Amino acid sequence: xxxxxxxxxxxxxxxxxxxDNIGTGYIKAKIVVLISDNANAYALERAKNHGIETLVLxxxxxxxxxxxxxxxxxxxxxxxxxxxxxxGFMRVAGSxxxxxxPNKIINIHPALLPSFxxxxxxxxxxxxxxxxxxxxxxxxxxxxxxxxxxxxxAVPVYDNDTEESLSERILKQxxxxxxxxxxxxxxxxxxxxxxxxxxxSEREGAAIINPPxx
Numbered sequence: 001x002x003x004x005x006x007x008x009x010x011x012x013x014x015x016x017x018x019x020d021n022i023g024t025g026y027i028k029a030k031i032v033v034l035i036s037d038n039a040n041a042y043a044l045e046r047a048k049n050h051g052i053e054t055l056v057l058x059x060x061x062x063x064x065x066x067x068x069x070x071x072x073x074x075x076x077x078x079x080x081x082x083x084x085x086x087x088g089f090m091r092v093a094g095s096x097x098x099x100x101x102p103n104k105i106i107n108i109h110p111a112l113l114p115s116f117x118x119x120x121x122x123x124x125x126x127x128x129x130x131x132x133x134x135x136x137x138x139x140x141x142x143x144x145x146x147x148x149x150x151x152x153x154a155v156p157v158y159d160n161d162t163e164e165s166l167s168e169r170i171l172k173q174x175x176x177x178x179x180x181x182x183x184x185x186x187x188x189x190x191x192x193x194x195x196x197x198x199x200x201s202e203r204e205g206a207a208i209i210n211p212p213x214x
Contacts (some may be wrong), residue, residue: 002029002186005081007072007089008036012043013171014108014178020199021179024108032079035072037091053079056094058213059091072103078184086140087178090119093140103192106185110170112136112152117145120171121163123163132133133157133166135174137181139192150181150199156191 008015015034021027034047035055047054057073062068073096073154086093086107093105111121113136116128134154140198141147153173157166184199190210191198 002083003032003079003081004029004083004085004182005035005076005079005086006034006043006085006087008034008043008087009038009090010041010043012041012046012087012088013173015043016046017175017179018085018182019046021183027092027148027179027183027186028195029083029182035075037089043116065094066096069096073097073099076101077184083182084140087180087183092144093142095142097138100143103139106150106181107140107145107147108174109136109138109145109165110174112154113138113145113149120163125157126161126163126166131157133170135170135177137177140207142202143194148192148195150184150197151199153177178198 006015006018018027019031022029022031031052033053033055035057036044037058039056045052057068057071059065059068062071065182077100082104084101084105086105093128096107107122110115111117111133112126112134116124132154134152136152137150138145139147147201153176155169155173161202189200191200
């Protein structure tokens with residue numbers, strides 16, 4: 001069974017979606033630890049409510065970024081994590097972590113990458129005036145939201161949308177495609193070829209085109 005380590009900074013709604021999908025058996029995996037950079041993150045309460053180990057590691061307690069992410073990598077490896085999930089972790093992953101988990105760190109971003117990377121992707125979409133936005137699950141590299149795309153979901157942007165209303169619409173899709181991407185990873189159905197992520201079905205060579213979206 002796949003062991004998952006989760007990194008989160010805030011309320012952890014995507015973290016909860018992952019917990020729920022593991023609970024139903026949709027994802028055959030175990031969350032072995034939640035690591036947060038924020039002692040007040042509600043994600044920590046969610047973890048405790050489900051008997052998941054928690055660990056708070058604050059960057060200010062480390063001399064530099066490299067030592068911070070080296071410690072995170074050490075904690076994850078000590079728990080035999082085979083996948084690292086950034087579920088609202090509001091920091092750019094450091095090279096010390098990425099080196100230890102190549103193509104084993106995934107993140108969800110509230111925009112259709114490569115459009116609107118970085119913070120406030122929803123506000124960027126509203127301000128730019130696009131008609132379609134959405135969310136992206138991608139592997140993490142050393143750039144800002146630049147890793148290979150695993151799966152995306154699109155949502156319409158309405159003329160009267162605000163950052164908040166668009167965020168709510170996107171979040172509903174995040175809660176669907178993030179667990180789906182983790183399921184695919186746990187089943188060994190993702191392979192990375194340069195910038196492309198190929199999704200293979202249980203039958204070699206076939207492709208899963210449509211994720212279970214509403």
